Amino acid sequence: MDFYFKLALYAVSAELFRRFVTLLIGAFTGPLAKIPGPLVGKFTTLPWLVNTIQGETMNTIPELFKKYGEVVRTGPKLVVFADKAGVRKMLLETDLPKSPIYDKMRIHQGNATLFTETDKAALKVSRRLLSAGFSIAYLNGLEPHMRGCIRVFEDFLDSECKKSNGSAVVDMSLVLSNLAFVMSATAFGGSFNMVTSNDVTLKESITQLFARQVITFLFPIARYLPFIPSGQSPSLIKMTEDIIATRQAEMAQKLEVKKDILQIILNAQQTNPELYTEQRVRDEMNMFMAAGTDTTSHTITCALLLLVNNPKKLKYLVAELDRAFPSKNDPITFAKTQDLPYLNAVINEALRLLPIISAGVSRITTETTILGNYEIPPGVEVLAWVSAKMVDPALWPDADDFVPERWLGKYKSAEVDRAVFIPFSIGSRNCIGQQFAMKEMRLVLATLVRRYELTLVPGQSHKLFWSLVPRFRQGFYNVGVKPRM
């Protein structure tokens, strides 16, 4: 017994020693050793993990770029890139696959969705299939749904104002999240009047889903712990199940059905039931609703934040919208908002200054790849820190200021650099919902600014943290709202 115990002890010690030596060698030799970064990053990703849990990487990594330059090693096999060429090469030219953290974000292991698919061949199939649901013809067909949702939203704002003697203070981050959720849900097959209030249930469902995804990509084992949020709130599960069941019943009765993403997924299920299992259909729908909710609502909330804090710019936008819609009741449409220069410029500035993509896009090298003048061996997680160049003072005069005018022509002799303005990412994994999002954001922002007087509620913190998307630390963003005459 004693002999076996000693043998086991020697074996464990030898293994620990081997690992220690490998770590030391990896830290100070080999291609990654040349990459600058904090000393601790050569040995462990622990500080990065802690920062990610705290939602602080969006604030701390830019500090590392200031200290170490545009390429920083933050873990033994983790490198973050802010340089233009490196980011473009990783996302576009070499088109590296998504890293295994996306596998870990799956709600159900074994069930990939479009967002969490890491296999390039499988991606090609599902991306081609689902792209049909984002064609211009399909998106234009969504206009009545979106405008219907906005009408209900306006009724809600009007009644809030009536309740408080004509003007109200509204938590825009909450109500816009609910609105965006309903817009996605109706676009993907849901019924129309689902949410008309400042009920927090749906927002909490999405927040919970995202929080779980962050926890499980950091600690995959956590998915088995009872106190970790399931990411499957009962209201979200029920809603998705109802939407799918209603559509399946319509199909069974051979009724004419909507041509939408849900239908595309259900048709795929009929031809390929092994790949598109019932569970995958549900996960895919949940993913689309989540991807389409806090992304657009955050961007619109930030556009409002920037506008109410810059009243002169808000006036320019009001003037543009008054010219385009002289009567308060003129229909605000896709076609009429598509090319409004100042409206588009405001949305671009919101996407540039307060982007969704504020904590890097994760990829993995599969062979030795030259990125940012460094030789990156296979199996290294590389993060494209897209947001860095979007606020680089060398490219954007008054980089931290809200200047919609820079999108209307040269600003202080600089033209916008579209090669670094990539809030929807680039390459084969760019945002499939980009046009959907732009159409939705133009409609909502134009309606709010044309029909309501919007004012700053002072004393609020603009501090953000990251939980798959940026969120307000204070938990809300209030704006004063009053119907315009």
Ligand code: HEM
């Ligand atoms: C302002 C709004 C939005 C922004 C800024 C945005 C941004 C992005 C970015 C940066 C990615 C790449 C993420 C990565 O590689 O990890 C992405 C992917 C994706 N987005 Fe969006 N998004 C927005 C709205 C939407 C909407 C409305 C939908 C759906 C209706 C959507 C669906 C998706 C999907 C499915 C993917 C994964 C695509 C793939 O991996 O092939 N997004 N989005």
